[in-house]
Amino acid sequence: MPSYRIIVDLSDRQLYLLDGNKVVRGFPVGIGKMVTRTPTGEFTIINKQANPGGPYGAFWMGLSKPSYGIHGTNDPSSIGREVSRGCIRMYNQDVLALKDLVPVGTRVTIRP
Template sequence: MFICPYGNMCRFARPVWKIFVNTKTRRLTLYKNGRVYKTYPIAVGKMLTPSPMGTFRIINKQVNPGGPFGARWMGLSKRGFGIHGTNDPSSIGKFVSHGCIRMYNRDVIELFNLVPVGTPVTIM
């Protein structure tokens, strides 16, 4: 249970979202108010173009970006990298991208609708 330090004022507070990407297990975990909310299968960068490690933020969001980016794009504060859908669902679960985090389109749409610009993303 989320305990608000401000009493009843937290009834109106927005949830605090955080994203954690585990490149070894190829899973993205979404946290809501410090608790696991949902886990998704993903694809990550291949050996020659690995996903960047560290903590970043979502800095922009785009619906239907076209090309290989699937149904949604969420750009990270690490220039040129993002979380996005895919036009190749068979790539999910593999080390195949140029560093971006790929998700099934249904999953990236769900994530896109939940998290705001500014959400922290840790990739390990």
């Protein structure tokens, strides 16, 4: 059974799925804009919700920092850019692939 964790690298706007210390997948992400930067640090996924509505795309994974999460988007052109209010945006097909691999409780490291 894999022990997955997630690293979000803000400098290259990528989310990496790791099994132990090995990168298994990489996904491009959109991150927080200058006035609402994505927080850095250690977090965990605390909840998951399909079709949350609004700008959150096909899926939401809430982080242990209130009001922040990893989610899909209804604006695919925002991926790779600094556009969000601090959340990590993914293409809908990517967030749907990721949610099947990571359970609630998965560790998420967000680094500058």
